[in-house]
Amino acid sequence: MSSVTISRVQCEHYQNPLGIEEREPRLSWKFQGDVSDWIQSAYELRIVRQPIGEEQKAEETYRIESSQSVLVQWPSSPLQSQESAHIQVRSYDQQNSPTAWSDIDIEAGLDPQDWNAVPVTCEKQDAARPRKPFRTRGVFEAPAKFSKARLYITALGLYEAELNGKRIGDEYLAPGWTSYHHHLVYRTFDVSETIKSGQENIIGAWVGEGWYAGRLAFRGGKRNNYGERPALIAQVVIDGKVVAATGPEWEWKYGAIVNSEIQNGEIFDSNLQDDWTDNRSEDDWQRAETLSTPQAQLQASQSPPVREVDRITPIEIITTPSGKTVIDFGQNFAGIVRILSEPPSSGELIIRHAEVLEHGELGVRPLRHAKATERIILGGKVAGYEPKFTSHGFRYIEITGWPDVKLTDVAGIVTHSAMERTGHFTCSHPLINKLHQNVVWSTIGNTISIPTDCPQRDERLGWTGDIQVFSPTFNYLFDSSGFLKSWLKDVYVDQLNLDGNVPVTVPDILDDFHNQRFAVWGDVTVLTPLDHYTAFGDIDILKEQYASGALWLEKGVVRASTGLWNPDQYQLSDWLAPKAPPDAPGDAPTDTMLVADAYLIHTTRTLSRIAAIIGKEEDAKMYAEQVTSMTEAFYAEYITPNGRALSDTQTALALLLQFDILPESPSRDYPAGWASRLSTLVEKDNWKVATGFAGTPIILHALAKADLLHHAYRMLQARDCPSWLSPVLLGATTIWERWDSMLADGTINPGEMTSFNHYALGSVASFLHSVVGGLSPVAPGWKEISIQPRPGGTITSASTSFQSPYGLVSCEWKIQGDKLEVDVQVPPNTTAKVVLPGVSEEIGSGKRHYSVSWEKDPRFPPKGTETAYGATPSENWEP
Structure with a gap:
């Protein structure tokens, strides 16, 4: 028996595989165990299926010779509606020694034809005002004996369910916010223990307007974005038989919640409470009204509930x-x-x-x-x-x-x-630790059902640009696989409604923006699926979202004859750059079209790469040719014959360096020139952050890539505003929308864009994880890992870990005198390349220790250049 064990078996990206949508679900398993160079040679599956209303089937056994352990294909015939399966998994090493068995129970959700429920609602309320929440309930008799009972439930609006006086589940704001015209997600609950066998049972739910009919967005907002009448859709199924389903025999009644709005809050009258699903009182209950069956597809969601x-x-x-x-x-x-x-x-x-x-x-x-x-x-x-x-x-x-x-x-x-926390980081620098902690809190605060920009003001929308720049950080900190996969489905359907344009927010409710086509924001259709694939190894996300990315490039982007963006198209680009005035957050020093065109080249190259991965070779070739043509046009427009970028800013140079925007046969060493100029600019800016939405996520990476690590650490440790540490020094506990959302005198920034919980600028954590900590994926899903910590600044130790699809990977280092001591852990069934001073080697799984010679970077701290008329270089940094 192998000393490696399987620590968890997972179905698709579900946390709880009860009521899953997929009929041929893929399986994954993680490993644990400190065994050197352990590789899976084969795996074995035992599957015992239980179709609803039928006898248990005989055990199926499969042995597959493969090292794959992430999202392996379903080997059996498709599951039927409501069918359950008990699955056991074990792996074999290269000596054919097996692990112990690990198991998982899964159960299919409902096929569309199995839904008997129709939406039920209360009386018609004034559509121009907030809808008063109501309760609706139904009564059913349960058989004296039964095996299993399930509640399938969703709402046009929000619900909180009760059965016989007990709350069902622990969700908030269920079923969450989706593009309700297209997707309506339901949950499945096991209510076997809550039902009273052989007796009368009362099933019901509170129903509120939520995102479905409530006021959303800024500038006063708009109501009834999806409909005017909140309603419940639910049915109870016992051993395959529907015993209760929302319909005309249900009843409704108002209660103690007088008003409840997403943005405005709740009014609650404590005098109006009663035990409404534990008491068959008939007082004031009225017959429910039914609505037509929604056109949206009812589907189970892989996104964890709130x-x-x-x-x-x-x-x-x-x-x-x-x-x-x-x-x-x-x-x-x-x-x-x-x-x-x-x-x-x-x-x-x-x-x-x-x-x-x-x-x-x-x-x-x-x-x-x-x-x-x-x-x-x-x-x-x-x-x-x-x-x-x-x-x-x-x-x-x-x-x-x-x-x-x-x-x-x-x-x-x-x-x-409630996504699983997967990534951690700490180092010897207390303020950087606090910065990282703030990034985590902003991620938590902005993942309530969808990836939002902020959780507090009259906005709270799924801005596509925010998650596009933040997803590499997000995917490290949390298992965002199901969350983002579910949200990206809505990106595509809302994009189809706009003939290829990508809405700035998804779900899409901002009609005023439908004629705007924004680079960086629209590029979420290509860049975020690849980030997802890189982090979680799910090739299906590339296949499913490929049409969305292609549609964006073919019909969403408004082009000039060169293939680049039409310069008449307004762009947000390097939004909220620090030098933009409070009343004009888009007035950034970097040419908006340079940013848009750099992103267009990068996105097109990325889609070419995706096309090759999923076997669309002709498309891959076509997009690669477009990159070549657009790069030539880009140089003609923005790069001087001597290699200077016409937009001479941190953002412009960071984009050129990070996105490798180079002609096929360069006439000079452009990156060296850009690196030299970027070095000059960051010194001139006193290592303050001078980048906005497009530049901030990549500026430190670009500096590190250009062998300017001393500048990257100096900028990371800067105290002057704007810097990552300046809000921390003012007491921030989350990431702010602006570096100076709060001014030093305790006054709130006068700008309209002033939030104290925005994760976009927290994308700096990806630098902490991959450069300071030293961990990054090389192959999709972390099958191959790069371990290359690059210490700098005054940081003397750091530790980071990531719970990858294969298991825990970690790197911990500390500087002791002239030695760099490094401890690494690589999970079973993966390999890693370790790069340290004097070391470059490929390793397999297990724990290893390295002790190598260490010399401090003599360039740190960079001193800057004093001039007769210029300001004295800043020494205000946090050692």
């Missing part, structure tokens, strides 16, 4: 200069407040949320039109209350109506799509 992932105890009660009571949770986060104790028995309790204090008072101006307020009418039981159908981004709450409130009376409930 759940409570942390609970925060507040740290301080503050009395503001105006006499208000404010509670500080010590951490900016996204979620809600849970009331733990009973407040006064009369009056109203009002809770307002905000991310910061401005001169001692709650700083609500950045919320714009979002009220972010809970209003609780007192008189009934309140302890345990939390809002159902809203979410806020906040660190502080202002409480009115509870004079003697204590820290133990409330808790902060952190919610997001």
Whole structure:
């Protein structure tokens, strides 16, 4: 028996493979064990299937000679609707020694024809106003004996389900936000233990307007983006028989939730509570109204549901200069407040949320039109209350109506799509550790159902540019595989509605932007699927999204005769560059068309590479030829005969270096010239970040690639604003939208774009993981790994780890005198290339230690150049 074990078996990208969509699901398994050079030579599967309503089938056994252990093909016939299967897996090493068996249970979801439920709703409400949440319920008799019971449920809007007085599941804001005209996701719950056998059962749910019908977006927003009447769609199936399904026999009633909006918060009347699914009271219940079956495809989602992932105890009660009571949770986060104790028995309790204090008072101006307020009418039981159908981004709450409130009376409930945390980083520099921690918190706060720009103000939209630049960092920190795969489906269907243009936000609700076609943002269709494939090894994401990427390049991009972008097309490009004024965030110093065209060349080259990977050789050749032609046009437009970029900025040079924008037969060493000029510019800028949306994610990588690692570390450790550490030094606990979202005097930046929780600038963490920490994938899914830490600055130790699809990979290093001590771990069934001073070797799995000679980079810290008329170079950096 092998000493390597299989630590986990997974089906597709599901965390819980109950009610899966795929009928031929792929399987993966991770390994653990410190065995040198372990490679899988074969694997064996045992499958016992249980079709619904049929006898258990005989065991199927398969042995496959292959080293593949990530997303292997389903070997059996397709699963039927509701069919379950028990699967056992074991692997063999090259000596044919097997691991122990590991197992997983999976179950297929419903085929479309198996849905009996129709949407049920309450009376018609005023479509111009917030819809009041309602409850709807049905009654059914359960058989005296049964094997299994399932609840299949979704909503046009949001729901929270109950069965016989017990909440079903632990989700928030279910079923989440999708492009409701095309995709409507449902969940499957095992309710076998909750159903009363041989008795009457009451199944029901609260239903709120949510993203479906509620007000969304900025500039006052718009209601009814998908429909005007929230509704529930649900059915209970016992041993293959539908025993309850939403329909005309269901009933509805309002309750204690008077109002609940995503952006504005909730109004709750504690006097109106009752046990509505544990009591068959007929008072005031009315016959439900039914709606037509939605045109959207009902499907199971691989994205994890929104759940409570942390609970925060507040740290301080503050009395503001105006006499208000404010509670500080010590951490900016996204979620809600849970009331733990009973407040006064009369009056109203009002809770307002905000991310910061401005001169001692709650700083609500950045919320714009979002009220972010809970209003609780007192008189009934309140302890345990939390809002159902809203979410806020906040660190502080202002409480009115509870004079003697204590820290133990409330808790902060952190919610997001509960992805597994996979990546970690720490180093000897405390402020950089805090920076990394802030990146993690911003990722959590901006992954509530979709990848958003911010969780607090009247926006909270799935901006395509934000996730495009952030996805390499995101994919390292969390297992975002199912989350992004589900979201990318909506990118494509919303793109089809716009004849190839990619919406700036997905799901798409910003009609005002439909005529705009933005590089960087639209390039998400090509670059993010490849990032996904690189991180998780899922070739299907490339196949499924290929049409989306091709559509963007063929019909989305508005071209000039050269094949580059038409210069008349407005571009966001290096959005929010530090030198852009607060009232003009797009007024960046880098030529917007240079940014757009550099991205177009990079994206086209990437799609050529994707086409080759999935076997579309003719397309690969076509796009490669386009790259050659566009590069020639790019040089004619932007590069002087002596190799200078006409847009002389950090962003322009970083793009040229990082994207390798070179002619086929270069007449000179362009990268050397660009590196020299970039070195001059960062010195001239006193190592302040001078890049916006396009340049910031790559500037440190570009410096490192150009052998300017001393400048990269100097910029990373800079204290002057704008820099990564300047918000940290001002007390930031998340990544800000602007480097100076809060000014040094405690005043909130006057700009409209002022959020204190935006992950885009946190893309710097990819540099921490891959360059400082030294880990990056070489082959898709981390089958081959690069281990190459590049210490610099004053950092004397660092440790990073990643739970890859194959198992844990890690690198830990420290400088001790003239030695660099490095410990690495490579998971079974993978290989790695280790590059250290004096070492370059290929290794297999296992743990290894290296001790190599070390010399400090004599170029650090770079001193800059003093001139007679220029400013003195900054020495303001954090050692």
